[in-house]
Amino acid sequence: MDFNEKQIDILLAAERLFATKGFDGTSVRDIAHEANVNVAMINYYFGSKDKLLDTFFEWRVPDFMINVDELALIENALDKIDTMVDRSIKSMNSHRKLYHIITIESSLKQRMLISAAFRKLKLHNLEVISSVINEGVAQGVFKGGNDPILIHSMMMGTFMNFQMNYSFLQEQLRIASDTEYARYIETTLTQFIQKTIKALLTYEK
Amino acid sequence: MDFNEKQIDILLAAERLFATKGFDGTSVRDIAHEANVNVAMINYYFGSKDKLLDTFFEWRVPDFMINVDELALIENALDKIDTMVDRSIKSMNSHRKLYHIITIESSLKQRMLISAAFRKLKLHNLEVISSVINEGVAQGVFKGGNDPILIHSMMMGTFMNFQMNYSFLQEQLRIASDTEYARYIETTLTQFIQKTIKALLTYEK
DNA sequence: GACAAAGTTAAACAAACGTTTAATTTAAAC
DNA sequence: GTTTAAATTAAACGTTTGTTTAACTTTGTC
Numbered sequence: 001m002d003f004n005e006k007q008i009d010i011l012l013a014a015e016r017l018f019a020t021k022g023f024d025g026t027s028v029r030d031i032a033h034e035a036n037v038n039v040a041m042i043n044y045y046f047g048s049k050d051k052l053l054d055t056f057f058e059w060r061v062p063d064f065m066i067n068v069d070e071l072a073l074i075e076n077a078l079d080k081i082d083t084m085v086d087r088s089i090k091s092m093n094s095h096r097k098l099y100h101i102i103t104i105e106s107s108l109k110q111r112m113l114i115s116a117a118f119r120k121l122k123l124h125n126l127e128v129i130s131s132v133i134n135e136g137v138a139q140g141v142f143k144g145g146n147d148p149i150l151i152h153s154m155m156m157g158t159f160m161n162f163q164m165n166y167s168f169l170q171e172q173l174r175i176a177s178d179t180e181y182a183r184y185i186e187t188t189l190t191q192f193i194q195k196t197i198k199a200l201l202t203y204e205k
Numbered sequence: 206m207d208f209n210e211k212q213i214d215i216l217l218a219a220e221r222l223f224a225t226k227g228f229d230g231t232s233v234r235d236i237a238h239e240a241n242v243n244v245a246m247i248n249y250y251f252g253s254k255d256k257l258l259d260t261f262f263e264w265r266v267p268d269f270m271i272n273v274d275e276l277a278l279i280e281n282a283l284d285k286i287d288t289m290v291d292r293s294i295k296s297m298n299s300h301r302k303l304y305h306i307i308t309i310e311s312s313l314k315q316r317m318l319i320s321a322a323f324r325k326l327k328l329h330n331l332e333v334i335s336s337v338i339n340e341g342v343a344q345g346v347f348k349g350g351n352d353p354i355l356i357h358s359m360m361m362g363t364f365m366n367f368q369m370n371y372s373f374l375q376e377q378l379r380i381a382s383d384t385e386y387a388r389y390i391e392t393t394l395t396q397f398i399q400k401t402i403k404a405l406l407t408y409e410k
Numbered sequence: 411g412a413c414a415a416a417g418t419t420a421a422a423c424a425a426a427c428g429t430t431t432a433a434t435t436t437a438a439a440c
Numbered sequence: 441g442t443t444t445a446a447a448t449t450a451a452a453c454g455t456t457t458g459t460t461t462a463a464c465t466t467t468g469t470c
Binding site for chain 3: 232233234244245247248253254
């Protein structure tokens with residue numbers, strides 16, 4: 001999975017355009033123009049527009065996997081939650097536009113390659129969360145009876161909501177720039193999700 | 206805002222197709238075929254494909270507004286949260302496919318009419334949540350320092366995640382049918398969000 | 411420097427797109 | 441029954457779509 005300069009130009013151009021116009025809303029000519037290459041180069045290198053999206057996702061997907069090794073070093077269950085959330089949000093946020101596209105595309109159509117890879121990713125991250133929670137329950141730090149699927153959904157959903165309602169939230173939070181918004185996600189939003197999960201896992205009744 | 210039978214056929218056909226294929230992924234010929242009408246009827250009645258989406262949204266948007274009158278009758282702050290969440294989820298869930306499309310479309314493009322109407326809707330619901338929380342804080346039932354925007358985002362995001370990751374979650378939760386999934390959202394997921402908000406608002410530190 | 415392979419280009423391809431036209435049918439009004 | 445407007449149709453409109461072609465240039469190898 002190594003690409004030459006021109007291929008990377010195309011992948012990055014596609015990433016930018018898909019994020020603002022969607023997959024169907026972006027033409028291969030748009031991509032070619034944005035990447036400063038000839039239209040035919042996209043089919044030459046990637047086969048088709050669909051395969052470009054597949055390749056694109058496979059290129060980025062490893063970045064979204066939660067690192068298990070790092071978590072294994074942490075003993076305290078509450079700290080584990082914090083680190084897990086922090087790393088998850090950071091990885092999604094660093095490629096947030098891609099994550100946006102993938103979520104939309106896999107929710108709309110049967111994209112075999114993407115759906116399969118995306119499914120594996122979610123399954124991995126779900127298992128990591130599950131084990132962190134179960135460990136905390138075993139230690140007596142967390143209350144039982146909380147479905148990890150729901151907690152996982154809450155984390156992913158809250159983050160995604162910040163992508164999908166970007167302009168509304170930027171206005172409401174009085175955030176001027178793109179970079180400040182990204183920083184807000186990695187600080188305030190991350191802390192909110194950490195607090196929410198911990199509140200939930202220690203909540204009586 | 207009253208439509209004849211044929212117009213409603215078109216709106217319903219569009220709703221079904223947009224939900225599965227997206228707006229750009231659906232052609233006016235698809236819609237015409239699904240609604241059993243001539244292609245030209247869509248432009249005849251709605252002007253254009255874009256205006257069809259606008260009309261479509263305006264047609265449904267009142268259903269998504271949280272009813273303030275009902276909440277005013279409830280005194281207990283915790284009960285207010287429960288009712289507010291229950292009604293929000295119920296309304297979104299009853300038109301969940303439309304909500305799916307609108308979220309995607311308004312996140313991708315500058316759709317003036319939709320964005321404006323959607324913005325008003327979110328603003329209304331956000332204000333309702335804010336007042337419920339502030340009331341609870343004034344009563345001493347809730348801890349202060351929780352931004353209503355984040356709680357609102359959490360609720361909407363968690364719900365939306367259940368739309369966007371439909372097949373993954375259906376598989377993980379071992380839910381066989383569409384109706385059972387809808388029921389799960391209105392029971393288990395609703396309770397989870399209610400619990401999460403209450404845990405958050407009463408959480409120490 | 412000849413040769414083969416890879417890279418690159420403009421042009422053309424058929425198919426699908428949203429929309430409009432002009433002709434025809436239906437419905438309502440008098 | 442005639443007239444007028446609304447509804448409906450098949451066909452065509454000009455664009456744009458993703459993809460392919462065939463000619464050309466660059467690059468690396470012997």
